Amino acid sequence: MVGGGQLARMTHEAGIPLGIRFKLLSDTPQDSAAQVVNDVVIGDYRDLETLRAFARGCDVITFDHEHVPTEHLRALEADGVRVRPGPDALVHAQDKGVMRARLDAIGVPCPRHRIVSDPGDVAAFAAELAEGEGAGEGEGAGEGDGRTDGFPVVLKTVRGGYDGKGVWVVDSAEEAAEPFRAGVPVLAEEKVDFVRELAANVVRSPHGQAVAYPVVESQQVDGVCDTVIAPAPGLDEELALKAEQLALTIAKELGVVGHLAVELFETRDGRILVNELAMRPHNSGHWTQDGSITSQFANHVRAVLDLPLGDPRPRARWTVMANVLGGDYPDMYSAYLHCMARDPQLKIHMYGKDVKPGRKVGHVNTYGDDLDDVLERARHAAGYLRGTITE
Amino acid sequence: MVGGGQLARMTHEAGIPLGIRFKLLSDTPQDSAAQVVNDVVIGDYRDLETLRAFARGCDVITFDHEHVPTEHLRALEADGVRVRPGPDALVHAQDKGVMRARLDAIGVPCPRHRIVSDPGDVAAFAAELAEGEGAGEGEGAGEGDGRTDGFPVVLKTVRGGYDGKGVWVVDSAEEAAEPFRAGVPVLAEEKVDFVRELAANVVRSPHGQAVAYPVVESQQVDGVCDTVIAPAPGLDEELALKAEQLALTIAKELGVVGHLAVELFETRDGRILVNELAMRPHNSGHWTQDGSITSQFANHVRAVLDLPLGDPRPRARWTVMANVLGGDYPDMYSAYLHCMARDPQLKIHMYGKDVKPGRKVGHVNTYGDDLDDVLERARHAAGYLRGTITE
Structure with a gap:
């Protein structure tokens, strides 16, 4: 596995029972x-020769993050290395511009969007949003917060962003200068009027076998995932099925191998729009470690090794995951x-990370029959571990 | 952890989520x-200076096996090292003579037994068994298989035996020469007329908190654990409670810290007798990895670190563990x-071990509501992985 973060840590944990010899390429010890x-x-991981030397000892390569340059992945494949997911799939998780174009092409509903080059483009995009359906591709929610100028608009660098980094919400063209300073392409998207965020997690093997986890609700605080509830409470059964099918379609059409997380907006008018894709185990799937028969990590390993996939069904009526952010407890x-x-x-x-304020240093899972109780236990524990709750 | 076997492997796996920095003393890489x-x-691990150097980097030392010499453990404690379980407890899992004497002293029911020095002693012991209750300590089943000469008698070296090694069942004094050849003390025990074998698993922390797992049935083949069923089917509720209380009493009286497995005989006349003790995670507790809320490995780690213990209750009605022995599949x-x-x-x-015929190389767990189905799935998988079932 390339990348030494917590996803690799938990993938190793899940691989131990399968007798997997797990090899890691990590930035630091x-x-x-x-x-x-x-x-x-x-x-x-940005150095091709480092990747090549690492790959020589591996049957297959997979990833803790999506930051390995796409051209390096293609070079590895040309060397005969099995890269899963491969670059043709992974580029859709690396480049939001490529992702949006591809999802449009296969008819997957997305927020309205456009690649923009400067604040003038942003103003023009906002004006088109204000006029209704004319704003480029996508089939957005089409409902604002009462404003009629198309703002606010969401701007994202097409590569490199995560957890709210590389994302701006701007209220006017004047505010839109910052995203262009890095000189990388910028994607403009309508700010979707959503009821809540959902995530559809699926796993697909090279053979084409695929499994879908129950659709979950993901609650963000300050752009960072805070709580995940599995399954999403009160979600219309047809909409849940549609979300699962959407994720399976994306996995198939994009040739994903391994875990695919599809982050979704549930709109006020009862539709779902794709927000982001991740092709690796994902925060919205951490609940599966204790809440499902086969965890996302175990199924990612099985998929990458082209083994039959495990049962994704839940073991409890409700499972809640709450992230632990770094706070006042160094120990x-x-x-x-x-x-x-x-x-x-x-x-x-816990991830063994040094505690820094706001940094994800772990998560907790709780499960049971009573959602209020399960939520309270998860939130209390996460808050106590962070230091924001004392009793 | 001292010892690099599968118990250490699975303890590490269980420690990863707690952010434990796990250090291992292993015979080979x-x-x-x-x-x-x-x-x-x-x-x-037999070299005191090696143990001392290893211990310097550890907050607390625990064990994958019971073979570290008791005097070395005492020397480490004298150095100020936290050894859990400590030598005063662990000696009862190391020396069957010490164990029997102590269990007698605290009133725990055992098979009738006696330390013997030569085949003549064995003959005398058998004669006393034949006469009834007079054969030394213990309160055995008192029922044979129709024979009236007290034989067969079980002979065990007091130290170093496991999985049927260091154990002999002899039909006469003439057959009893072998066990005495090694020059170590030998314990003679009546061969208990048991219905089945049970195991009571408990975990105790230095604070004295303790939890009891459901009592399980353990099925042996050729002296090696083959299948474990949790909970033991059809076990009388009072007898189950008695077994749990017995294990908790032993843990307390012997000052155990960590996991304690008490292997039991269920006799034809509805009593339980203690067969063996193990003070570490144990094969009879492997089902807890997938079948209980907190596994034996996670609770062993928590106990050793003096953290509050996790819930030992089962997550499914039935869980079955079946051992995978080395067979025809090298891969x-x-x-x-x-x-x-x-x-x-x-x-x-799986344990990552080279496959050798008869060697424990892994296990499988299954769970569900229908015991026949759960048993069939476990046995099929274990047999297939060994190579004795093909389909």
């Missing part, structure tokens, strides 16, 4: 996964004493 | 756990294809 894997190579031990004593059913997943 | 742990020291990949495709709910746990 202190990275989350590098702490717990035996066979670690320290190196720069978790005393917080563990409280959380474990308060809730013996709590599942803690 | 090829050992089961050494393949998957980052911080591995290769060394001989498991093709067997995985069959097993995973046949049963997407199957949980496979």
Whole structure:
């Protein structure tokens, strides 16, 4: 696996029972996964020769993140290395411009969008949004917050953004200068009037077998995923099925191998629009570690190795995942004493990262029959581990 | 953790989510756990200086096996090292003579037994068994298989035996020469007329908190654990409670820290007698990885670190564990294809060991509402992975 973050850490954990010899390419020996894997190579994933040397000891290569340059992945494939997901699929998770164009082509509903080059383009895009359906591709929600000038508009660098980084919401063309300073292409999107965010997680193998996890609700705070509820409460059954089918279609059409997370907006008028794609285990699937028969990590490993996939069905009526952000506790031990004593059913997943304010350092999972109880337990534990709740 | 076997491998797996920095003392880099742990020291656990150097990087030491010499553990404790379980507890899992004497002293029912020095002692012990209750300590089943000479008698070396090694069942004093050849003390026990074998698994922390897992049925083939059914089918509720209380009593009286497995005989007349003790995660508790809220491995880690213990209750009505012994497949990949495709709910746990005939190389867990189905799925998968079932 290329990349030493928590996704690699948890993928290794899931691979141990399968007897997988897991090899890691990590930036530093202190990275989350590098702490717990035996066979670690320290190196720069942006360097092709480093990737080539790493790949020589592997049956198949997969990824903790989508930042490996697409051309390097193509070079590895040309060398005969099995890269899963391959560059032709992965580029859709790397480049939001490529992703939007492809989803348009296969008829997947997206927010209205356009590649823009300067603030003038943004103003023109906003004006078209204000006029209704004419604003480029996509089939957006078409409803604003009462404003008639098309703003606010969402601007995203097509590469490199995550967790709210590389994303701007601007209220006017004058505010739109910042995104263009980096000199990379910028995608403008309508700000969707959504009820909530959903995620449809599927896993697909090279053989074309695919499984779909229940559609979940993902609650963001300050652009960062805070809580995931599985399954999404009160979600219309037809809409849930449509979301699963959408994700399976995307996985098939884009040739995804491994885990695919499709982040969705549920609009006020009962439609779903694709927000983002991720082709790797994803925060919206962490609940599966304790909430489903086969976790996203185990199924990602199975898919990448072209093994039959495991059952994605839930083991409990409700499972809630709450992220733990870095806060006041540099040492978790005393917080563990409280959380474990308060809730013996709590599942803690920490990443071994140094605690920095706002950094994702772990998550907790809870499950049970009563959603209010399951939510309260997850939120209490996450808040206590962060230090924002004391009792 | 001292010892690089599969128990250390699975303990590491369970420690990853807690952010534990796991350090391993392993005989070779090829050992089961050494393949998957980052911080591995290769060394001989029988050498005190090796243990001392290893311990310097650890907050607490625990064990994959019970073979570390008791005097070394005492020396480490004298150095100020936290050893859990400590030598005063662990000696009861290391020395069957010490164990029997202590269990007698605290009133725990055991098979009738006596330390013997030569075949003549064995004959005398058998004669006393034949006469009834007079044969030394213990309160045995008191029922034979129709024979009246007290034979067969079970002979065990007091140290070093496992999985049927170091154990002999002799039909006469003439057959009893072999066990005495090694020059170590030998324990003679009546051969209990049991209905089945049970195991009571408990975990105890230094604070004295303890949790009990449901009592399981353990089915042996050729002296090696083959299948574990959780909970033990049809077990009388009072007897189950008695077994749990017995294990909790032993854990408390012996000062156990961590996981304690109490292997039991259920006698034809409805009593339970203690067969063996193990103070570490145990084969009879492997079902907890997928069948209980908190696994034996996670709870062992929590106990050793003096953290509050997790909920031991089952998540499914029935869970079955079946051991995978080495057989005809040196490479498991093709067997995985069959097993995973046949049963997407199957949980496979392989140890990364070279396959040798008869060697435990992994286990599978299945769970569900229908015991026959759960048993069939586990046995089929274990048999297929071994190569004794083809279809």
